[in-house]
Amino acid sequence: MTHYLKVLSLIILIFFSKIIVVQSEETLSTRALVSSDQQAILSSEIDGKIINIPIKMGQKFLMGETLIDFDCNLLEAQHQAVEANLNSAQITLRSNVELAQMRSIGIYEVELSQAAVDRAEAELLISSLNIKRCSIKAPYNGQVANVFVKSYESIDRQQPLIEIIGTGILEARLMVPSKWMNWMQVGMPISILIDETDKPYAAKIEAIGANIDPVSQTIDLRAKFIMKYDELLPGMSGTVTFE
Secondary structure, X not given: OHHHHHHHHHHHHHHHHHHHHHHHOOOEEEEEEEEOOOEEEEEOOOOEEEEEOOOOOOOEEOOOOEEEEEOOHHHHHHHXXXXXXXXXXXXXXXXXXXXXXXOOOOHHHHXXXXXXXXXXXXXXXXXXXXXXXXXXXXXXXXXXXXXXXXXXXXXXXXXXXXXXXXXXXXXXXXXXXXXXXXXXXXOOEEEEEEOOOOEEEEEEEEEEEEEEEOOOOEEEXXXXXXXXXXXXXXXXXXXXXXX
């Protein structure tokens, strides 16, 4: 009888030991969506006609590279007129300063001449800014996701033209139960198994949301992949595993 109890106790001990091991090795998972913090739809700041789109959908580009060119003959002509107006105002100012020194005119004429120069300089600055808007430059290294217009189309101000995505290190957005906050922290390593590639990728928790959804009792997280993976694209999804 004593031997039987010892054997039974040993079996029970082994059983509960296995339960403890399984619980300690438990993995928690959730879904994630790959995204980029460098993603934008660029629009025009002027009305005009497109004369060139040197880059097409899917092509990569470097920061500062021209994405779209507009026909700016009218703005350039206006710029020349403003420059001529500034030159005339400066000549008038110099002349009035000399006349004032000879007491041929009063100080108010000089002040009015200076105001005309200031106004012309401001108009020239505005014209220079408009000239810069004649071409859209890439704000960062990236890739064209979509082009909404074609060459020689006339477009309106604020009309969407091109969608771009940065080619830097991508992020992942995920949602987890709020009760996980008692052990989750920024910097925690995670693994994301991407559906489209069927491969796992290493990442880490970059930020934890500032509020909890009261209905679903979940909180948003932002993770960042530890390196740049060329095969990853925004919009891919996968399963996140927390060890």
